[in-house]
Amino acid sequence: MNSEPLLLATPSGDALELRPEGPWIAANVAKLETLSRSVGVDVDRSRAVTLDMSGISALDTLGAWILEKLSRKAASSGRPAEIVGVADHFSGLLEEVRQVNRHTLAPAAAPNPVLLRLSDLGKSTVGAREDVAIFLQMLGALFMAVIGIVRRPRSLRLTSLVYQLNRIGFQAIPIVVLITFLIGAIIAQQGFFHFRRFGAESYTVDMVGILVLRELGVLIVAIMVAGRSGSAYTAELGSMKMREEIDALSTMGLDPVDVLILPRVAALVIALPILAFIGSIAALYGGGLVAQFYGDMGPAIYIARLHEAISVTHFEVGILKAPFMALVIGIVACSEGLRVKGSAESLGRQTTTSVVKSIFLVIVLDGLFAIFFASIGM
Amino acid sequence: MPEPQDEFAIRVHDLVVGFGRQTVLDHLSLDVRRGEILGLVGASGGGKSVLMRTIIGLIPRRSGTIEVMGRPIDGAHDRSRAAIWGILFQQGALFSSLTVRQNVQFPLRENLLLSQELMDEIAIAKLEMVGLRAQDGDKYPSELSGGMTKRVALARALALDPPILFLDEPTSGLDPIAAGDFDALIRTLQKTLGLTVFMVTHDLASLTTVCDRVAALADGRIVAIGPMRELLQSEHPWVRAYFHGKRSQMLQHEMR
Numbered sequence: 001m002n003s004e005p006l007l008l009a010t011p012s013g014d015a016l017e018l019r020p021e022g023p024w025i026a027a028n029v030a031k032l033e034t035l036s037r038s039v040g041v042d043v044d045r046s047r048a049v050t051l052d053m054s055g056i057s058a059l060d061t062l063g064a065w066i067l068e069k070l071s072r073k074a075a076s077s078g079r080p081a082e083i084v085g086v087a088d089h090f091s092g093l094l095e096e097v098r099q100v101n102r103h104t105l106a107p108a109a110a111p112n113p114v115l116l117r118l119s120d121l122g123k124s125t126v127g128a129r130e131d132v133a134i135f136l137q138m139l140g141a142l143f144m145a146v147i148g149i150v151r152r153p154r155s156l157r158l159t160s161l162v163y164q165l166n167r168i169g170f171q172a173i174p175i176v177v178l179i180t181f182l183i184g185a186i187i188a189q190q191g192f193f194h195f196r197r198f199g200a201e202s203y204t205v206d207m208v209g210i211l212v213l214r215e216l217g218v219l220i221v222a223i224m225v226a227g228r229s230g231s232a233y234t235a236e237l238g239s240m241k242m243r244e245e246i247d248a249l250s251t252m253g254l255d256p257v258d259v260l261i262l263p264r265v266a267a268l269v270i271a272l273p274i275l276a277f278i279g280s281i282a283a284l285y286g287g288g289l290v291a292q293f294y295g296d297m298g299p300a301i302y303i304a305r306l307h308e309a310i311s312v313t314h315f316e317v318g319i320l321k322a323p324f325m326a327l328v329i330g331i332v333a334c335s336e337g338l339r340v341k342g343s344a345e346s347l348g349r350q351t352t353t354s355v356v357k358s359i360f361l362v363i364v365l366d367g368l369f370a371i372f373f374a375s376i377g378m
Numbered sequence: 379m380p381e382p383q384d385e386f387a388i389r390v391h392d393l394v395v396g397f398g399r400q401t402v403l404d405h406l407s408l409d410v411r412r413g414e415i416l417g418l419v420g421a422s423g424g425g426k427s428v429l430m431r432t433i434i435g436l437i438p439r440r441s442g443t444i445e446v447m448g449r450p451i452d453g454a455h456d457r458s459r460a461a462i463w464g465i466l467f468q469q470g471a472l473f474s475s476l477t478v479r480q481n482v483q484f485p486l487r488e489n490l491l492l493s494q495e496l497m498d499e500i501a502i503a504k505l506e507m508v509g510l511r512a513q514d515g516d517k518y519p520s521e522l523s524g525g526m527t528k529r530v531a532l533a534r535a536l537a538l539d540p541p542i543l544f545l546d547e548p549t550s551g552l553d554p555i556a557a558g559d560f561d562a563l564i565r566t567l568q569k570t571l572g573l574t575v576f577m578v579t580h581d582l583a584s585l586t587t588v589c590d591r592v593a594a595l596a597d598g599r600i601v602a603i604g605p606m607r608e609l610l611q612s613e614h615p616w617v618r619a620y621f622h623g624k625r626s627q628m629l630q631h632e633m634r
Contacts, residue, residue, distance in 0.1 A: 026539050027461065029492045060539035061571070065503050066496075092570040100506040101499055342520035343474035 004028070005063075006055075007035040009042050016046035018070065021055035024063025036066050040073065049074040053094075054085030064090070064097040131357075138261075138335045139327075145255070145262045160263035168229040169271030175228070176221055176275050177282040183220055184212055184283025188290035201295060205302060206309035208287040213314040217280030218272075219366055222325040225272055226358040230333035233264055234354035237337025238347045246338070256338075265330030272326035273319050280318065317378055321369050325362050332358040386445075387412045387542055387574040388433060393442035395425070395432050402428045404598030405442070412541075415568055415575040417585045419620060420595030426578045427468075429595065430544055433576075434465060447541060461489065463542040464535030468550060470527040472519040478505070478530050479515035485537040504533040509563060525556040529563075536567065543568075545577040549584055557581060561588045582621075594620065 005022040018039060024032060043049055051071055056063075071081035086094060149156045191204030237260065240246050246256050284306070291297040297305075336354035340347050388410035395403040402425040410416045420426040431437045433444055435451055444451045447462055472481050482501040486492065492500075502512045508529040519527065528548060535543060548564065549557035561584045568575050579585060585592050586606055593603040596616040602609055610621050 026486075026490060029490045029496070033492060033496060061503060061507070061536075062500055062539060065500060069499070089572065096507060096570045097503065100503040101512070343518070345475040346520075 005031055005035065007039060008055075009039045011042060011046060014047035015050065016042055016048070017050045017052060018043075019052045019055055020067060021057075023058035024056055024067065025058050025060045026062040029062060032063060032066050036070055039070070043070060043074050049081040051081050051083045052085045053083060053087065053090065056087070056090065059090045059093060061093065061097065064093050065100075068094070068097045134335050134339075135331060138257075138331045141257045142262060142265060142331070145257050148258065149262075155258070157259060157263050160259075161267055164264050164267035165271055168225065168232075168267055169274060172225065172228060172271070172275060173278060176224060176279050179224060180212075180217060180220055180279035181282040181286040183216060184208060184286030185290045186286075187211060187216070187283075188287035189294055192290065192295040201297070202305060204295065205287070205291065205297075205305040209284065209306050209310040210314055212280050212283040212287070213310055213318045215318070215366070215370075217283055218276040218318045218322050218325065219362070221276045221279040222272060222322070222329065222362045223359050225268065225275065225326070226329045226333075226362060227355055229268065230329045230358050231351050231355050233330070233333035234337040234340075234351045235347065237261075237334055238340030238350055241338060241340050242342060242347065261330075261334045264334060265327065268326040268330040269323045272329075273322035276319060276322040280315075313378055317369075317373050321366065324369075325365055328361045328365055329358045332361060385411055387447060388576065389443075389445040390429075390433065391443045391445075393429075393432065393444065394440040395428055395437060396440055402598060403432070403439075406595075406599050408593060408600050408603070410574060410576055411591075412574050413568075413572055414590040415564070415577060415588055417589035417592040418576070418578045418595060419580065419585065419592060421616070422580075424595055425598060426595055427546060430546060430576065430578050434463060434544060461538050462540055463544055464538070464540040465544045466528065466531050466535045466546060466548055468546045470519070470531040472522075472527060472531055472534070474519050476518075477515065478510075478517050478519070478522070481519070481530060482515075482533045482537055485534065489538060500537075501533075504536060505530070507567065508533045508536075509559070524551050525553075525560070528552065528560060532563070532567075536571070539571065541572070542574045542576065545575060545579070547579055547581075548577060549579065549581045554583075557583070558587075564588055582625075 003022065005020065005024050005028050008019040008021065010017045010019065016039075020035075022028075049071070051067065053067075071083060074081040083094075188204060188208050191207050192201055195201050195204050195207075237246070240260070246260070249256050249259055288299060288302045291302045292299060333354050336350045336357070340350045386409045388408070390406060390408040393403050393406045394401065406429065408429075418426050418429065428437060432439050433446065433451065449462075472478075473484065476484065479498070479501045482504050483497050486497050486500060502515060505512065505515055510526065510529055510533070514522075514526065514530075519530070522530065532548075543564075545564070549560055552560060564575060564577075565588045567573060577584070577589065589606065591604055592606050592609050593600050594609060594612070594614070594617045595601070596614070601614045602612040602617045609617060612618065612621075
């Protein structure tokens with residue numbers, strides 16, 4: 001038995017006899033393609049083509065297809081190839097291959113690049129409108145769910161709420177404390193380093209206090225929560241959607257917004273201000289440590305300066321923003337979760353979208369709040 | 379097809395598989411002949427899928443030997459195995475980020491060196507052989523019905539023309555017409571391509587119509603093996619319960 005496939009071409013006058021030999025199987029595909037290409041010119045040139053299959057020792061679909069292609073190439077210009085010497089156990093396969101690939105697909109028309117751009121632009125415009133609509137729908141559904149709970153307080157899913165609070169609130173404390181502590185320390189260090197040049201070191205405390213309480217504390221915590229809990233919400237709801245759990249809930253007469261989404265969003269709205277408070281304190285503590293060890297400012301002075309520099313207004317400005325940010329994160333995370341389609345890829349894409357979108361919206365919201373508080377003089 | 383060197387495609391000898399304290403397969407031996415369709419039946423959770431997954435190396439074994447096409451299987455991942463067997467998973471296991479055509483081409487692309495043109499033609503040829511149309515090649519797995527998913531998965535399993543085909547409950551979740559068509563398809567492909575088929579199934583109709591032999595797995599061992607006719611006469615209590623229960627009786631009466 002030959003271990004290498006061969007294709008012997010014997011031209012006799014106008015006729016051409018092709019004699020494939022050896023194993024015509026997928027493992028030898030590179031060789032087979034070369035062989036079939038090499039006789040292409042001969043096939044075109046000759047009047048009659050005979051394919052003698054008797055030398056083939058092994059044949060699979062791929063080999064059979066390459067031979068079939070040769071015979072079609074001959075047939076295409078009106079010289080039907082004669083096939084002889086087919087072993088019994090290959091005839092079924094060759095017959096099967098003769099049936100396939102008969103319908104040539106119309107090649108997809110190459111899209112006009114300008115039109116493609118325009119259509120993409122149009123799609124994203126419509127998509128943006130849809131995003132806003134979905135956001136508002138979810139906000140409305142949550143509002144209705146809250147009204148339902150105000151009417152019948154017992155319909156609140158307390159177990160679920162407490163479970164979510166533990167997961168996204170309590171369990172997030174260590175990482176939130178660590179990161180805000182470091183951020184506070186870094187700001188203080190930068191303040192001491194740069195303010196020292198013009199002898200304004202003591203104002204570092206003002207900067208740390210105001211920056212942390214008004215902006216950074218809540219912003220950093222909201223971004224972390226969006227990455228940590230928002231993504232978890234999207235992935236959870238998405239996989240529940242994929243496994244038809246959400247449909248199952250609806251068929252039992254339960255509203256997924258009541259059962260799944262409200263406890264999650266409510267937990268976020270409760271937990272984020274608490275986390276922001278804890279985070280701000282950790283950041284102030286980090287700033288204090290840097291003041292002592294890097295800025296040569298004792299704790300007593302640091303606290304006294306802090307007392308002078310910040311008022312409860314700064315704290316209020318920061319903490320008032322937290323529930324709104326939580327609402328935005330929760331709504332985006334849950335509605336992206338419900339938009340997951342059947343595939344694993346879609347779950348991944350929606351989770352990414354959820355995190356990116358909620359962080360973006362949190363920052364936009366922070367900007368809007370800055371304008372608002374400035375104009376009301378807070 | 380290469381000349382058969384020996385009679386058996388798969389030889390499983392004295393196989394023991396377990397998880398933790400539980401032993402699922404207990405000194406199991408099974409031989410699958412070349413060119414036959416072997417159906418494997420067993421209780422749900424009785425180790426049918428475990429046996430299949432152990433043979434294809436997805437589950438480690440405690441002891442025993444497995445030979446596939448005369449080569450011992452040792453559990454390590456080995457590229458060359460892709461050419462020995464094709465596997466149809468119960469849910470199809472199509473790659474959801476690839477189109478149907480790319481799914482079928484995936485084994486070709488990863489294992490062989492061939493032109494894109496030939497790869498496209500082969501993929502379409504395979505799709506048509508399993509009864510799909512060339513236009514279906516551009517769909518994504520999430521757009522397919524259950525029956526189509528199974529067909530695409532079968533086309534992918536057959537992409538490299540493996541001599542052995544493993545099917546895990548190929549007709550589950552299909553309506554009787556689609557299931558019957560699928561059985562007929564497997565039979566046709568088995569004949570044209572000279573496949574050895576190892577089929578885990580609960581479908582009594584497939585067992586009766588397409589399987590050359592049926593093996594019954596109970597208590598971690600093969601308790602009966604042979605053509606359907608012989609199994610129906612088996613005295614083993616579980617086999618009797620399986621084939622002579624109410625549902626089975628009803629079906630067999632109707633088939634007669």
